[in-house]
Amino acid sequence: MSSPLGPPLLVANPGAGAGRDAVLPRLTAALRTRGLDFDVVTTGGPGDATRLARQAVQDGRRFVVAVGGDGTVQEVVNGLVDAETGEVRGRRPVLGVVAGGTGCDFARTFGLDRAPEVLADHLLGEQTLPIDLGRVRLTGLDGRPRTVLFANIAEAGYGGDVIALANRLPRRLGRARYGAAIVGAIARFRHVETTVTVDQGTRTEPLCNVVVANGQFFGRGLQVAPRALPYDDRFNVQSWGATPFDVLRAAPQLRKGDHLSRSDVREWQSARVEVAASRPLLVEADGEVLGRTPASFDLLHRVIDLKL
Structure with a gap:
């Protein structure tokens, strides 16, 4: 099954959560159970999430999901949009957020500070909100x-x-x-x-x-x-x-x-x-x-x- 926004790319901090609370394996398991097509890339250090998100949208991907904390979200948005010019890269991008790591306060404003299994359902639909x-x-x-x-x-x-x-x-x-x-x-x-x-x-x-x-x-x-x-x-x-x-x-x-x-x-x-x-x-x-x-x-x- 494909998302209405195209297959999401999960840009994941592999350290998001730990042990039984590790976010990425819980999220991917939930998405597979729901039959959603997706891809995963993991970060290895500072700047990786920006590079991976930028490459994804330049290659035609529209839907990019930050899996991690606020730092991961920040890096991803710097890949989706050129900071100097303010211009989006590729088609108008859609940002997904699955909270993990030491905290993702950005998600709280939108009520997205939920378990990965709950957020998997949110990634299935087409509802979006334009944000600054x-x-x-x-x-x-x-x-x-x-x-x-x-x-x-x-x-x-x-x-x-x-x-x-x-x-x-x-x-x-x-x-x-x-x-x-x-x-x-x-x-x-x-x-x-x-x-x-x-x-x-x-x-x-x-x-x-x-x-x-x-x-x-x-x-x-x-x-x-x-x-x-x-x-x-x-x-x-x-x-x-x-x-x-x-x-x-x-x-x-x-x-x-x-x-x-x-x-x-x-x-x-x-x-x-x-x-x-x-x-x-x-x-x-x-x-x-x-x-x-x-x-x-x-x-x-x-x-x-x-x-x-």
Whole structure:
């Protein structure tokens, strides 16, 4: 049986899940049971998912499924769309997402944080939703200009330091890496005089973090941007004047999306965002450190379709 969108290509992080919870074998078994034709490729390192997705759509494939965490989704969308020009590669691509790895918060916004067996049924039909993708231009860690797409949420400041520290900790710690990094980065980070420019104007003040959100969730279920809509051509932008320790203490509010009433949080809806600071801030998006400020963000409006 073929999907109405053509046979899906599963671009899979083989480390998504572990043991009995390994996502890829459960997903492929469910798809075979349902009689769906599909192909699988697995990644072996950074950049592989981008290369594999790009080659697939250039070869005429339309339906590409990211099997893994937010980092896998980010790499796949950078293969489907040219970041510099904003042009899709091949025919208008359809992105499928099957959550796995250390987390896929992008999927939560759309109710796709489900078991692989459930998501196998979602891959069978033809229902899709046009979605926006974020784009950031910044200075890469190698000092050269860089342009990258992201599907979910970017941060500049403390959030970037957390991800950088987590990526240096041993992989064997699993999800505990991020908890350790959240605590460890507190001691290293201080407020930075930061200028945030949005559609409504420019503001300069001491900040610990700037959030540029296309999706609603990050940090494995924290609803940091409850008013973000990934199809309205607007980011949900937040600046945090709190200390990193205050951000940690606000975790219960963040989990429920109740933090926006805090006096140390400012919020805007904006199609473009500029972030500059008195010292370069690390920028992360979808759990990957991309580079440093100054950073410029814009949106590619409804540039791909998400498989629902």
